Amino acid sequence: MNKSDSRPHSVAMLLSRAEQLAGWSLAELAQQQGLEVPRDLRRDKGWVGQLLELALGASAGSKPEQDFPELGVELKTIPVDRHGRPLETTFVCVAPLTDTAGIRWENSNVRNKLSRVLWIPVLGEREIPPGERRIGQPLLWEPTAEEEHLLRQDWEELMELISLGRVQEITARHGQVLQLRPKAANSRAQTAAIGKDGEPIQTLPRGFYLKIGFTAALLARHFML
DNA sequence: GTTTGATCATGT
DNA sequence: ACATGATCAAAC
Numbered sequence: 001m002n003k004s005d006s007r008p009h010s011v012a013m014l015l016s017r018a019e020q021l022a023g024w025s026l027a028e029l030a031q032q033q034g035l036e037v038p039r040d041l042r043r044d045k046g047w048v049g050q051l052l053e054l055a056l057g058a059s060a061g062s063k064p065e066q067d068f069p070e071l072g073v074e075l076k077t078i079p080v081d082r083h084g085r086p087l088e089t090t091f092v093c094v095a096p097l098t099d100t101a102g103i104r105w106e107n108s109n110v111r112n113k114l115s116r117v118l119w120i121p122v123l124g125e126r127e128i129p130p131g132e133r134r135i136g137q138p139l140l141w142e143p144t145a146e147e148e149h150l151l152r153q154d155w156e157e158l159m160e161l162i163s164l165g166r167v168q169e170i171t172a173r174h175g176q177v178l179q180l181r182p183k184a185a186n187s188r189a190q191t192a193a194i195g196k197d198g199e200p201i202q203t204l205p206r207g208f209y210l211k212i213g214f215t216a217a218l219l220a221r222h223f224m225l
Numbered sequence: 226g227t228t229t230g231a232t233c234a235t236g237t
Numbered sequence: 238a239c240a241t242g243a244t245c246a247a248a249c
Contacts, residue, residue: 045245046230053230079232089240091231124232172241182242183228191226204242205227212240 006057011071011140017056018120018138026122027131029055037131047130049077052120065112073140074117079124080136084219087124090210095180097193097206100163105152108159110178110208114151116142121219139222147177147218154178155208165196168203177214183207 008014021029026048030037033054038044052058058067058075067075079087093109105111121136143151154175161170172179184205195201 041232041245043245045232046247048232049230050247077231088232091229094228126233179241182244185226185244185246187243189226207228 006055008057008068008071011073014056014068014071014073014118015138015140018118021052021055021120021135022137024135025131026051026133026135029135030131039129040126041130048079048122048124048133049075052077052122052135065109066116072116074113074115075120076117077120077122078215078219080121080219081125082123084121084136084223086212086215086219089179089181089212090215091183092178092208092210094183095158095162095206095208097162097167097191097203098200100159100194103159105155108155110151110155111148114143114210116140119215119219137222139219141218141222147214150177150214158208163194165194165198165201167193167206170206172209175211177211179209179211180206181209 006017008017027037030051033051035051035054038047041047053067053075056075059069066073076090078090081087093113096103096109117140119139119141121139123133123136154177158170158174158178158180161167161174170180172181174180182204187204189205190202191205193201193203
């Protein structure tokens with residue numbers, strides 16, 4: 001199952017493949033894919049996600065939108081504890097801090113990325129070595145009307161603050177299900193944004209993240225079925 | 226620097 | 238104990 005022959009031609013095939021990975025340890029999957037297993041993830045924070053991308057045939061390191069544009073599916077691995085509860089927030093995409101005039105929820109990157117997501121839970125407790133962590137049952141998710149409403153509300157509130165030149169007042173506490181947090185190499189990184197008087201300023205790049213409660217609820221809904 | 230993949234690690 | 242703010246790596 002190398003990259004060239006593993007590219008799913010349908011959503012059903014993608015889901016089927018993801019289901020077959022449930023129960024595998026990351027060491028087993030890494031060996032099959034010819035990858036080394038890092039001792040820990042301190043310097044390999046995206047390793048799990050990249051391993052699953054390779055195994056499922058996603059377009060690696062791409063710039064564009066979803067991982068499977070032709071299928072309209074975004075792939076997300078999510079670290080969970082033994083009970084399937086998320087251990088971390090989920091990064092969605094970088095937040096636009098300038099030229100926000102024509103951006104609406106309907107054509108936003110957040111909505112596009114979250115329109116359909118293949119969630120792959122993976123044990124992520126830090127005491128468990130990466131290689132011993134197991135892959136869980138996947139979930140092909142599309143936001144319910146209620147979930148989309150919550151996402152939209154937060155997105156509009158955050159985007160309004162950004163548009164008003166108040167990005168530097170925003171903290172991770174804003175938003176019920178979607179939050180804005182730093183997304184950069186380090187705290188010295190700078191990118192263009194809008195200032196309080198509409199003037200150009202330099203600030204820390206930010207990204208949109210899903211809060212744990214939101215992903216916990218959608219995963220729980222799946223487990224209860 | 227930007228965007229992809231995220232998790233780390235300190236403050237509260 | 239847990240979330241926020243900070244950080245790591247690769248491709249471009």
